Amino acid sequence: MSRCTINAIFNEVKKYKKEFFLGQLIAIASTILISITPLFIPVLVDELLLGHEPILTGFISKNVLSMSPMGYIFAILFLLMLLRIFASLLSVLQTRIFSIISKDITYKLRIKLLEHLKRVTLKEYENFSVGEITSKLVTDCESVDDFIGSTTSKLIVAVLTLIFSTIILLWINWQLALFILITNPVVVFFTAKISRNIGKLKKDTNKSVATFQSNASETLELFHQIKATNKEDYFFNKTTQSAKELRNFAVKFNYKSDMAMKWSSLLFLNGYEIFRAAGLLAVMYSDLSVGLMLAIFSYLWIMAGPTQDIINFQYSLASAKASCERINEILSLEQEELVANGTNPFFNKESIGIELKNITFSYKSGKKILKHINMKFIKGEHIAIVGASGSGKTTLANLMVGFYMPDGGEIFYDGVESKNIALFTIRENIHLILQQPKLFNDTIRFNLTLGESFSEDQIENAIELAQLGDVVGALDDGLQTKLGRDGIRLSGGQRQRVAMARMILHDPKVVILDESTSALDTHTEIRLFHDLKRFLEGKTVITIAHRLSTIQNADMIFVLENGELVDSGTPQEMLAKENSYFANMK
Numbered sequence: 001m002s003r004c005t006i007n008a009i010f011n012e013v014k015k016y017k018k019e020f021f022l023g024q025l026i027a028i029a030s031t032i033l034i035s036i037t038p039l040f041i042p043v044l045v046d047e048l049l050l051g052h053e054p055i056l057t058g059f060i061s062k063n064v065l066s067m068s069p070m071g072y073i074f075a076i077l078f079l080l081m082l083l084r085i086f087a088s089l090l091s092v093l094q095t096r097i098f099s100i101i102s103k104d105i106t107y108k109l110r111i112k113l114l115e116h117l118k119r120v121t122l123k124e125y126e127n128f129s130v131g132e133i134t135s136k137l138v139t140d141c142e143s144v145d146d147f148i149g150s151t152t153s154k155l156i157v158a159v160l161t162l163i164f165s166t167i168i169l170l171w172i173n174w175q176l177a178l179f180i181l182i183t184n185p186v187v188v189f190f191t192a193k194i195s196r197n198i199g200k201l202k203k204d205t206n207k208s209v210a211t212f213q214s215n216a217s218e219t220l221e222l223f224h225q226i227k228a229t230n231k232e233d234y235f236f237n238k239t240t241q242s243a244k245e246l247r248n249f250a251v252k253f254n255y256k257s258d259m260a261m262k263w264s265s266l267l268f269l270n271g272y273e274i275f276r277a278a279g280l281l282a283v284m285y286s287d288l289s290v291g292l293m294l295a296i297f298s299y300l301w302i303m304a305g306p307t308q309d310i311i312n313f314q315y316s317l318a319s320a321k322a323s324c325e326r327i328n329e330i331l332s333l334e335q336e337e338l339v340a341n342g343t344n345p346f347f348n349k350e351s352i353g354i355e356l357k358n359i360t361f362s363y364k365s366g367k368k369i370l371k372h373i374n375m376k377f378i379k380g381e382h383i384a385i386v387g388a389s390g391s392g393k394t395t396l397a398n399l400m401v402g403f404y405m406p407d408g409g410e411i412f413y414d415g416v417e418s419k420n421i422a423l424f425t426i427r428e429n430i431h432l433i434l435q436q437p438k439l440f441n442d443t444i445r446f447n448l449t450l451g452e453s454f455s456e457d458q459i460e461n462a463i464e465l466a467q468l469g470d471v472v473g474a475l476d477d478g479l480q481t482k483l484g485r486d487g488i489r490l491s492g493g494q495r496q497r498v499a500m501a502r503m504i505l506h507d508p509k510v511v512i513l514d515e516s517t518s519a520l521d522t523h524t525e526i527r528l529f530h531d532l533k534r535f536l537e538g539k540t541v542i543t544i545a546h547r548l549s550t551i552q553n554a555d556m557i558f559v560l561e562n563g564e565l566v567d568s569g570t571p572q573e574m575l576a577k578e579n580s581y582f583a584n585m586k
């Protein structure tokens, strides 16, 4: 399904034709078993107690065996119990079949949402809250699941039961049956009206679940920071506040939807009372027998369940519609362009040159962050980008690996325009290390290999070059040590070295280091770059740095200021020009 709608859901259900029809068949069989049971006792009342013409008992004595009245009662009792057991078994089987259908469709829906999320642009990602998205993946998908489950398993059977019971009622006493036939739609009509309001309440409730979830997860994610700034009360109160709102909406939804259902039931039950009175009157003033009157009462009860199911269907439909709308908000998040059959400018090359032509960029806020940037990085050269904090260096690095798309201008990779290259290819060959690298809550080994297979030698070499040997050696479980959420068990500098080792292991063709050694002491940093020298040789390396020592060996230096390229040249040229930013670096 491209969007989540009720139609799309039914189209999905259609794909389960075999299961669906088998399920319906079983459901109908069990319903018929249940629906004929009320006929037996009343017939016995008429035939055994009131001395009417023996139709059922006559049939049994002629075809099976003749019994005493007591014998008939026990025989029918036994038969009824058997019927009920059989009907229960069938209904278990039926639930199993319909569960498979609904859970399978919900699973596919979740997969679809995850697949969509996988390719959502960073620009969109930054605008949504993780809690809100998870609540859609959990709560709203659950509502859709409920809807599919109850609708597929109950709706058809409910309608059939009503039709079946009505036919029997028509046969027993058509006047009464007609009366019931006219009143039932009235109930359904009224409940349809009420259910629309319930849908809106459901939407509000799910929205407040989302808010609560997003506040709770933010609070928990920033736990450390919150404690450090003594802001427990502020953040937890905010979460408590949203829990309170959730409660209020949920109370409203629960009692209002319950009220609506009760009101619908009330209509039905009062109808039932009226029918009962009408039944008594029919016995008094027409030839309706007492036994058949009891049978009619039973059928009214049999019809109660399906009527309730049809009423519930409308509420469940309203909820599912509301949830679909919320789910569609995920499906309408902007995605990264998929470049099919893109060229691979990196193929068979040691490294490549990159050219930025007239690049302009702004985040959602609209303020221009990069203005008409022109830069040319020659293949195999080591380039430095410097500039004050906030001048746009990180943004530029993000653009080069396709995390964001420029608003204007083009990036060329070895002469190929970025729009002709799959993002996957770019990110596989250009490795960006951030100042605060993100680590996974897994072992060091996983954080280095990311699940790919490398030889122990390769891993060891990467660890050594990244100056990580002592760190790993000091850990109790060595490479198998779990790092905790976001690598919390490592210091900032250690995390940077893990990121560096990960890069070395994956051996990219272009390396971008965004202040990625900022947390190392000068001594370690110098050793790191000394050891990396051979590894980085021949690769295009773009270093964004603060320290002069990190960049003085660069082939080219670019200076950014407020999103503009204000100067560039070799270190010697820069020194000669006395560029103010460069001159002030230490």
Ligand SMILES: Nc1ncnc2c1ncn2[C@@H]1O[C@H](COP(=O)(O)OP(=O)(O)O)[C@@H](O)[C@H]1O
Binding pocket: 126, 363, 364, 365, 369, 387, 388, 389, 390, 391, 392, 393, 394, 395, 396
């Ligand atoms: N994700 C973002 N959303 C909105 N604005 C951002 C985002 N990231 C950075 N900025 C803004 O862009 C400007 C440049 O930031 P950045 O590229 O990180 O600078 P630098 O790395 O040179 O310190 C800053 O003014 C910053 O506030």
Ligand SMILES: [Mg+2]
Binding pocket: 393, 394, 395, 514
């Ligand atoms: Mg930065």
